[in-house]
Amino acid sequence: MLAQRTECETGSEPMDIKFTNRLSYKQARLTVLAGFILGTLLSLIQIGIDYASEDASINREMRALLEISHNPASRIAYNIDSELAQELAQGLLQSPAITHVRLIDNNDTVLVDVQRPRLESSYRMLSDFLFGERREFQDRLQLSHMPDEYLGTLFIEVDTFAFGSRFLKRAEVTLLSGFVRSLILTCILLTLFYFMLTKPLVRVIRALSNSDSRNPNQGKLSFPPGHEQDEIGVLVKVANQQFVSMATEIQQRRNAENRLTDYLNELENIVSARTNELRASNASLSQSNEELEEARRRALDMAQARAAFLANMSHEIRTPLNGLLGMIALSLDSPLNAEQRQQLSIAHDSGKVLVDLLNDILDLSKFDAGQLELERIPFDLGSMVEDTASLLSQNAAPSVELTCLIDPTFPALVLGDPTRVRQIVSNLLSNALKFTRFGRVDVRLRRETGGVRIEVCDTGIGIPHEAQVRIFQPFTQAGAGITRQYGGTGLGLALTNNLCEAMQGRLSISSEAGFGSQFSAELPLPAHTLAIAPAPLQGQIAAISTAGSGLDELLATLLPAWGLTYQRHDHLDTLTMQQPDLLITDNLSALFDLRPAVKAPILLVTAYGNFLPTEQATQLAPLQQQARPLTRSALYQSLHRALNGADTMTPSPLQGTPNNERRAHILLVEDNPVNQLVAKGMLAKLGCDVRVATHGAEALERLEQHDFDLVLMDCNMPVMDGYEASRKIRQSGRWPTLPIVALTANAMPEERERCRAAGMNDYLAKPFRREELLTLINQWVPL
Incomplete structure (x- = not known):
């Protein structure tokens, strides 16, 4: 009865079409x-x-x-x-x-x-x-x-x-x-369309509604008069074909149901026989499920313990590192002799290597958790590559020539994450310097369609083809002997590969055992500011260097673009016939044969820490010394001094003149005395007036007594921690626009969200550099 009622209701539907809804x-x-x-x-x-x-x-x-x-x-x-x-x-x-x-x-x-x-x-x-x-x-x-x-x-x-x-x-x-x-036209058209379109369609719909698709003997629909060949006739023809197909399918299903009934009878006997077997299997599965659940709980506990360990490790290591690096950086700003400055610089650079290792471990955990965030800001990639190479040049062997080869047309600024790009360059370059004892290590930078290409080429030990696949896996190197001979954790290339993929880029390798390696990072970093050409120079520059050396390639690329005439010589004999305006060489053995045959100023390019003593340099005056890798800015300054005869010069467009002097009233909330000294020293160098509070309650008292432009808030402190102090500052309503920046040794991603939830405006992880502190102050305390 319900089916008949549904059919009746369906059959009445065509008659219920509203007049305004009709075609x-x-x-x-x-x-x-x-x-x-x-x-x-x-x-x-x-x-x-x-x-x-x-x-x-x-x-x-x-x-x-x-x-x-x-x-x-x-x-x-x-x-x-x-x-x-x-x-x-x-x-x-x-x-x-x-x-x-x-x-x-x-x-x-x-x-x-x-x-x-x-x-x-x-x-x-x-x-x-x-x-x-x-x-x-x-x-x-x-x-x-x-x-x-x-x-x-x-x-x-x-x-x-x-x-x-x-x-x-x-x-x-x-x-x-x-x-x-x-x-009149409306009435005529309504009548014509009704008799030509609506009425035949209503007849077809009524016939379809009254038909029973489950009846195999269902008759065919009749064509409305005069519509056998038009769209309505095609609709009726398709419906009749569907009726035939449905009747055939219904008959086939009935036959299949009959066969299934027979099969079901047979299956009942089989099921009865298997029931006992399944009961035994269920008991075994229940026990297995309990064991799997226990294993899952243990895995979750281990993951939580791992996260807690990473957070604690980050905090416990970064806190003393902040004091160590901060004190060394402050000491480097004081008067020192050359030996003391070199020793402190090595200690400072070694501490930064330790920070980089810690960052690699934490970044790898961020990749595993899918919590890595990328910035998109303009930055000078060329200068960043040169700075990174200069920093790592102390790791180069004395017989290794480190060169930065940057296309003169490379953009001045690109858009991307400078921190992560610096990690990529640093990891690739460190890897090349570690495995190269003789020859060259080149960092090449050029622009490509849709981005940039960073290449690090070396003449080191190379990588066998069978090992090139697994070197991108964490804690994996090309072989066990590599670890014993050269050291390392095997994290650098894995992290670099992950960073390239996170930036929608690609890291590729071309290497052969015994013939060096070439790593290429293709990154989609669009140009923000086009290349800025420095002021053109005039003069003739000569060089005594080996053919095909990195110095020769660098000079042949840059000097003509700066308007200078450049010529390379193998020996002093070929140079005596002409007197250049400046002579550039990296050959220490032939250096003392140049005077007095060559009267032009000399620019000596040597390895890191291999400068001539003052007495020898005086004998070769006028002489300038530059460490490898020779940066564009340093080369331009040396050329400008030599060609213009000036001791000082206006900085070229390849280098900036930052003005770090500013005045800001800052409240430092820090319980660690060493970190207090470090932060106060850095802030004093930046021209800031600093007041110190040892915990959150004391910080609230300081705010009541004085006006401050910025609060640097440590998170973990006795009496009242930084989170609670920040919440009380925001809840009071008295300092709604006062910037609060978190200083914490916990570099895990969830720490940043916790700081924001407490009402802090920004986040700075320990250990931090004075440049990072200056950038933060410029952002929150504008001049």
């Missing part, structure tokens, strides 16, 4: 709408033409009337006959359009001046708008046999309403007739 109505509506718009436009065009014609007819009829009245008016003016003038005026006033007639003679005597009131109507305002309220015409009177003698003037004032009312009535009839035509 005939929709098609008629669109057709009539288009016809109505088109008819209205045509009517408006017709009315516009009629308006122009009527407007012209006013002037034309009045001019004709003036021509008719010209001779009588001229005789009246000649004879000065007022009675005839009165009769002429009354005759002109018989025209419904003329409301005022005035005739004067040649002495300006008024012979007649007659007018009548205007007609009033509801159309007058529109008529006046279209044709004007009135028009005046005048005719200069003269006789035909005396054309040069002026007899007087006939003035006529016309009320345009007589013409305007006639035009408006015609326009009204035009618009009404167009509207009536549209209504």
